[in-house]
Amino acid sequence: MRYPLFAAMLALSATFPSLADVLTIKKDAPKQYVVKKGDTLWDISGIYLQEPWQWPELWKMNPQINNPHLIYPGDALSLIYDEYGNPRLVINQGYKKLSPYGRITSKGKNAIPTLPLELLRPYLTFEQALNVDDIADKPYILGANVNTKMNTEGHIVYVKGELKLHESYAIYRKGDAYVDPQTNEELANKAQLVAVGRVFRKGDITNGIPASVKIEQVKREIKAGDFLMPAIEGQLLPAYFNMHRSEQPVQGEIIASVTGLREFSTMDIVVLNLGSEQQVKEGHILDIERQSPTVFDGRNGPRYKEDSNSLEKLITNASEFFGVEADADTTVWHMPKEQVGQLMVFKVYKNVSYALIVKNQHPIRVGDFAVIN
Template identity: 55%
Template sequence: MKSQFAALILAAAAVFPAIADTLTVKPDAPKRYVVKKGDTLWDISSLYLNSPWKWPELWQQNPQINNPHLIYPGDILSLGVDEHGNPVLIIDKGVRKLSPSVRIIEAKGSAIPTLPLSLLEPYLSYDQALDEGDIAVFPIILGSNKNFKMSVTGHLLYVKGDLKRGGNYGIYRQGKPYKDGLRTLAYETMLVGTARALEPGDIADGVPSTVKVETVKREIKAGDFVMPLSQGQDHKANFKMSKPSQGVEGEIIASSNQHREFGPMSVVVLNVGSKQQLVEGNVLDIFRQSPTVVERDGTPKYIEDSSSLDKLIGDVGSWFGEGNSENSTVWHMPSEKVGELMLFKVYDNISYAMVMKTSQPIQVGDSVTN
């Protein structure tokens, strides 16, 4: 009987292979939506889908429009169905007859970004995450033309490196380490100012390069290092939203606001990156481990409220995957989903991500997975 039932399940799966992946539009999704300045692709996706990363399945690229993957303020989106009855969203613009074809009149202005650009710009344009080896190769500031501890706009700085005359440089400072346990994955790298090279210098002959400070974000000090402004910058604002196809297990190891808890639109740092085949635009779920319970003589208590002995049993049990004694049982509760985030800048071992949705405040230490 069991084998017959199993065969029936397999037959049903063969006949309806795509049922589990059917794209479902929200019941209250608008039939028509006019894109506004300030919208993001995530916002619009969330109007139509419970899973915004499935947007490419809903959005139908129109080959009559230049850059069909982009959406502009003023565009009119219309919800309909395709020839197979699947929900689709198409762009509904004014058309102008040009015999023998029809050309769409494209909206002017900047395409809407996938995520709020104003919040991402410092990370996309300037601040970075570099490992110690990368930082060590960049020339450092030796001092200034004035005996000041800190330099300001207009000061001349002397740099231990052969810079290109007229080149634009960012002045950076190594910040806090991003750690995964005891292992340092990278260092926060903060832009403190910008400068233009006046004299190239010749380090082999003991002559430093000379740069003039043009902007200051933070105080500039001897020991800060310089890097060409074009290096490491990425002004990309549009990402292809997707779930990673491979398994991912990571953790939030830092946040931009340094707070204990944070919510939507917060920038966080993960301990996974391109080595785990992650790319910009990947969407991951955020999970939190539910608190452990110790049941002693039939009475359950959270482990922090238990006796020292039960806490020890719980700790030892977590090491060995057990945690039970004659009178105590340790219950390791499951993890529960508490939010979603999207990666917008990916390095080898770490990634910057924006928290998009939460059911409760997110914390450093929460896990991420697909």
């Protein structure tokens, strides 16, 4: 028998029903593929489809693969077409694996996942994006049982705030703000995990007695002022993501990356200035678009704005600001946005969200647009 290790998978449960009619197989897709260790459903679907997130349609109505999450290294997959001409992947039962027979071994831990969860794991459990008011209301560390500015594993820290006895708490530090590039509004603050501890003395705020927390795990030194949240808070996501597009148009921007770099690629994680307030949900697929450069067409012929001289730039900026033509001899050409990739939202806060880049034609950058038209 085969048992899936669901807790170790990021499973995507559905996609557009209408896509079955337009599912297109790549011209160079193989007729047969043998699953290798380290493969994911996303990897295999990408061999056959231009849009790997359409994978549920490729495995749909498959009598041999009741659950596509239960395929294993060594399984041979064959590409066939049903009576309606729809492409399907099936397990080739005639393919013989070179393995001994005679006993049944549980292979659950080797079942291939949809996406490599190890890439997301730190951001499913450690990353938080909280607004200033939320942070201000949290219990915070006053000091420790030793007179030092930085504390570590084994220390006892004293906390101002209501804590539950014997409960486990995560300790966070307020990080940099996520800022909206259009309004300069602070959308949230990055909360960096510092440590985890357990409450062994409840305390009494009314009488000036702090709660006591024994530090059990440390990621970095603990400082006075670091705040606490229940260890489980903000760390739970659905085991299955319904991967789909929003019915409402959405437009935002990539405002940061978790690595701090300004260019990134497939399977990198980025931060968007979109959240629950903008009706964004976990599993939403958004296109990544980039603004094509403005062209200044004047007496010297068409040139990119950045290649124009100072006077031309001044005229261009004025025309853009006032919404008029530059002058009788020049025209400002505002080029369209072009798609450069796709991303999937996997963690949503009020005004920001974390997303995984699932496809890119060019390096993705901070400032690129995230849209659903």
